[in-house]
Amino acid sequence: MGKFIVGVIIGILLVPAVFYLYVRSGYAPVATSAPPMPFERFFAKTALHATLNREAPKTHTTTASRGELLAGVQVYRDNCAVCHGLPGKPRSPVARGEFPPPPQLFExxxxxxxxxxxxxYWKVKHGIRLTGMPGFQTSLTDEEIxxxxxxxxxxxxxxxxxSQTLQAPLTPALPAKPSAPPATKPDHGQK
Ligand code: HEC
Structure with a gap:
């Protein structure tokens, strides 16, 4: 019995100790280019689905007016396209450097x-922890979401x-020549 209890105690201590050493070892993946940590995907996906089942509003229909869609395009281009892309356009440098990779929502x-x-709606409002997906609760109105x-x-x-409004280039090209006058050399007070 005594041995059994000692075994249980060692078992209980061993798991956090191994986890601690793993995190401290310098080999745990923290770079966005590294593979997922053990359990990272499981934790992120399972916890998310359970919460969505509980909290996501279920009554809204997908029927949208042209006005709502155009307003959505504006929100998307301003806040989402940098990660989630535009139809037929290459991924942005931000999107290419993220882990997990942001799904290209128009592919x-x-x-x-x-x-x-x-x-x-729930994902946009609250974001998704352990991914680069921000929550927009404090920066967009409910209607915009x-x-x-x-x-x-x-x-x-x-x-x-x-579709056409959505696909217009995101940033206008910068003018080829800066219109500001050429900088004058500072004289550092030497006369
Ligand atoms: C900084 C990058 C970034 C920005 C900006 C961003 N997202 Fe995301 N988003 C992500 C990432 C990364 C994921 C993937 C999360 C995952 O793997 O579970 C994601 C996931 C999602 C998903 C879930 C997709 C799926 O397949 O389930 C939706 C929907 C979404 N984002 C919508 C938006 C909207 C709408 C906006 C703008 C209001 C936005 N995102 C802005 C990075 C971003």
């Missing part, structure tokens, strides 16, 4: 058109003009 393989719109969620829910059937 057919990554679209969230089959997700209930309330699930997308619904609009961008509706846009994503309808990503495979957008009206032509909405």
């Amino acid at each position: 057919p393989a990554h679209m969230v058109t089959n997700d209930p719109v309330g699930v997308t 619904w609009n961008v969620s509706l846009l994503l829910a309808n990503a495979d059937k957008l009206p032509a003009d909405v």
